[in-house]
Amino acid sequence: MILHRLVRLLVVLLVVTFLSFALLSLLPGDPTTQILGVSATEEARAQLRQELGLDDPLFVRYAAWLGALVTGDLGTSYITSVPVTEALVERLPVTIELLIAAEIVAIGLAVPIGVAAARRAGGTADQALTALCFALLSTPVFVLGVLLILIFAVNWQVLPATGWTPISLDLGWNLTSVLLPAVTLGCGQLAVYARLLRADMIATLQEDYITLARARGLSPRRILWRHALRPSAISLITAIGLNLGALIGGTVIIETLFGLPGVGRLIVDSIFSRDYLTVQGGVVLISVGYVLVNFAVDLVYAAVDPRIRYA
Numbered sequence: 001m002i003l004h005r006l007v008r009l010l011v012v013l014l015v016v017t018f019l020s021f022a023l024l025s026l027l028p029g030d031p032t033t034q035i036l037g038v039s040a041t042e043e044a045r046a047q048l049r050q051e052l053g054l055d056d057p058l059f060v061r062y063a064a065w066l067g068a069l070v071t072g073d074l075g076t077s078y079i080t081s082v083p084v085t086e087a088l089v090e091r092l093p094v095t096i097e098l099l100i101a102a103e104i105v106a107i108g109l110a111v112p113i114g115v116a117a118a119r120r121a122g123g124t125a126d127q128a129l130t131a132l133c134f135a136l137l138s139t140p141v142f143v144l145g146v147l148l149i150l151i152f153a154v155n156w157q158v159l160p161a162t163g164w165t166p167i168s169l170d171l172g173w174n175l176t177s178v179l180l181p182a183v184t185l186g187c188g189q190l191a192v193y194a195r196l197l198r199a200d201m202i203a204t205l206q207e208d209y210i211t212l213a214r215a216r217g218l219s220p221r222r223i224l225w226r227h228a229l230r231p232s233a234i235s236l237i238t239a240i241g242l243n244l245g246a247l248i249g250g251t252v253i254i255e256t257l258f259g260l261p262g263v264g265r266l267i268v269d270s271i272f273s274r275d276y277l278t279v280q281g282g283v284v285l286i287s288v289g290y291v292l293v294n295f296a297v298d299l300v301y302a303a304v305d306p307r308i309r310y311a
Contacts, residue, residue, distance in 0.1 A: 114197030162259035241297030
């Protein structure tokens, strides 16, 4: 099973990297203008284009770029003269920590909310939690971020509005600086996860083996958390893998809003400065990360539900 998925993974990665490379190659603008300036002559631009290989066919440039990618070389920024790989590696820990923290917030709150809502479906608690989830789903992430900044940073002054403290310098300040961005990014996913788990839990609680467990006198808590949660988590795991793309896209907004030095903000700054090589490296990094996470989700299926592994 793993070998079969690995072969498919390699094919998908080739397609993803080629499409990312091709789409960014179609962007308007001439990199030589950014390097030499608008006052450069056409002869100087033509010579630089030849040196950089920009006049070669798309497949030739992609093959050369892919060969360098295998060795970890994503080129050097035309604007900052900094290797793209070095810039991404420097910013990547911030984005990874933000993604992990946001998932912890989303899953850590969604599971108890979904289980509590499913336990007494249609009750007061279920209706209140459903209203909360719909409110979170209908609120854009940047609006929620501004609202949280207004409450916790401006009015109460208990959390910073912007800035970042690396975990290597101070763990406490690091958690403080990541809390608001993580909550902002995770709240939208929290609503999706909670609603999905609630629906699956309600269906699972109607199964015959749940009725048998009740007849044996097992406590409702044990039935919910031990017998009903695990088979209901398959859809939740799928949603976590698929929604990673939404989380990664959200980091672009969140890192810009909260002033975090992550990959998302690097991509935004590179777009404004027309630093295409850095944009290209960032997009490919995000795309490959998304594909790898979904590959990991496929493997988690087999661990959660043995029927998938046996099939």
